Amino acid sequence: MKLFNTYGRRKEKFAPSGKNIGFYTCGPTVYAPPHIGNYRTYVWEDVIRRYLECSGYRVKHIMNITDLDDIVLKEAKKKKTSWKALSQKYGKIFLKEKRMLGCLEAYKYPRASAHIGEMVKVAQKLLRKGYAYEDEKGDIYFDISKFSEYGRLSNFKPSKKAKKVSKQDYWQYDAGDFLLWRGCNNKYAEACWNTAIGVGTPAWNLECPAMSMKYLGEEFEIHMGGTDNVFSHHENEIAVAKCASGKKFVRYWMHVKHLLLNGKKMSKSKGNVIVLEDLLRKGYSAREVRAALLSVHYRRRMNFTFARMERIAKYVRSVESAIKIVKKAAQSSKYAESDAQIIGAIKMGKHALECFKYNMDNDFNAPHILHHCCNLICWAQERAKRKRLGKKSAQIVLRSVREINSVLNVLEI
Ligand SMILES: [Zn+2]
Numbered sequence: 001m002k003l004f005n006t007y008g009r010r011k012e013k014f015a016p017s018g019k020n021i022g023f024y025t026c027g028p029t030v031y032a033p034p035h036i037g038n039y040r041t042y043v044w045e046d047v048i049r050r051y052l053e054c055s056g057y058r059v060k061h062i063m064n065i066t067d068l069d070d071i072v073l074k075e076a077k078k079k080k081t082s083w084k085a086l087s088q089k090y091g092k093i094f095l096k097e098k099r100m101l102g103c104l105e106a107y108k109y110p111r112a113s114a115h116i117g118e119m120v121k122v123a124q125k126l127l128r129k130g131y132a133y134e135d136e137k138g139d140i141y142f143d144i145s146k147f148s149e150y151g152r153l154s155n156f157k158p159s160k161k162a163k164k165v166s167k168q169d170y171w172q173y174d175a176g177d178f179l180l181w182r183g184c185n186n187k188y189a190e191a192c193w194n195t196a197i198g199v200g201t202p203a204w205n206l207e208c209p210a211m212s213m214k215y216l217g218e219e220f221e222i223h224m225g226g227t228d229n230v231f232s233h234h235e236n237e238i239a240v241a242k243c244a245s246g247k248k249f250v251r252y253w254m255h256v257k258h259l260l261l262n263g264k265k266m267s268k269s270k271g272n273v274i275v276l277e278d279l280l281r282k283g284y285s286a287r288e289v290r291a292a293l294l295s296v297h298y299r300r301r302m303n304f305t306f307a308r309m310e311r312i313a314k315y316v317r318s319v320e321s322a323i324k325i326v327k328k329a330a331q332s333s334k335y336a337e338s339d340a341q342i343i344g345a346i347k348m349g350k351h352a353l354e355c356f357k358y359n360m361d362n363d364f365n366a367p368h369i370l371h372h373c374c375n376l377i378c379w380a381q382e383r384a385k386r387k388r389l390g391k392k393s394a395q396i397v398l399r400s401v402r403e404i405n406s407v408l409n410v411l412e413i
């Protein structure tokens with residue numbers, strides 16, 4: 001199996017240390033319903049996890065929920081509610097929608113606010129080793145000049161005289177010492193903890209490494225997220241985790257590219273956003289949405305349009321109606337098939353599975369595979385319509401399609 005490792009920017013043979021795979025995916029910041037661009041990442045992560053499991057690995061999937069972040073606090077203020085109530089509401093919506101989109105449950109969904117103790121311990125290690133410092137306001141920063149590998153993930157060299165950045169997420173041109181912990185201030189006093197490193201709130205870049213190391217250990221196999229996490233979030237996660245533990249942290253970094261909406265970046269402030277609910281209201285099923293989100297390879301940018309959504313929904317529906325016909329034949333066909341015909345069906349089913357494996361082993365080329373399901377099922381449907389499909393052949397075809405669909409999960413079968 002080969003996959004593209006963002007760390008090093010090349011396709012690599014997947015060579016884990018054993019059958020147990022630690023798999024950490026950055027979850028949503030819960031202050032609004034996630035848009036379908038967020039779900040593109042989660043659906044692809046699900047397919048990759050399913051394929052790893054299908055290939056014999058035992059995957060321990062951890063997906064954090066960021067319930068403690070500037071955006072959550074700000075949005076709660078605006079809505080005159082507490083950050084707890086707001087994040088609980090959208091956390092629930094997220095889990096429900098993710099399930100509807102056919103994603104397997106993670107082993108755990110750790111919430112940032114429930115792991116303050118772990119975060120404080122990581123910050124203490126960094127302070128003790130001299131990688132972090134506290135300023136006059138009680139804010140704690142990571143000193144990027146102390147970590148020579150800083151910038152390696154995102155292929156970037158920070159300038160020598162780096163400044164402090166208090167924003168939690170920012171671009172490379174703003175790069176500098178990043179925030180780990182913010183001393184309590186009046187603005188967000190409702191989200192402060194009294195800890196050994198002072199009274200305050202953890203920052204996003206401290207949250208994920210503390211939680212991933214707690215559940216998966218100081219070294220694990222795969223860390224995934226959206227491509228906009230490469231810098232700053234994941235670059236900063238690496239700095240925090242490696243410097244705190246002295247270990248390698250993550251072996252494979254994988255990132256899902258953006259989803260554009262009608263050619264433009266999705267942005268809430270510009271009203272250029274679609275959420276799952278919008279598509280369900282238009283009559284698309286969650287499975288059809290999943291198929292649409294998987295229709296472009298995860299390392300290519302995808303442009304979402306209603307024309308594409310419509311085309312893929314029609315495609316899925318036609319395959320599903322063919323499946324019904326083949327299923328019927330598998331139960332009650334009276335056609336007496338010859339051995340040669342059965343062998344022919346076995347060959348076709350085998351070819352589809354081989355092509356499936358070949359493509360998935362090559363950096364998860366899932367978009368190609370749906371066509372194989374279709375070809376196979378359409379071939380069987382044609383024969384069934386002419387009353388030339390025997391029970392055995394129909395069963396063989398269905399078995400192959402089921403196996404492929406256990407990874408894609410886009411068909412009702
Ligand atoms: Zn994260």
Ligand SMILES: [Zn+2]
Nearest residue numbers: 355356368372
């Ligand atoms: Zn093929």
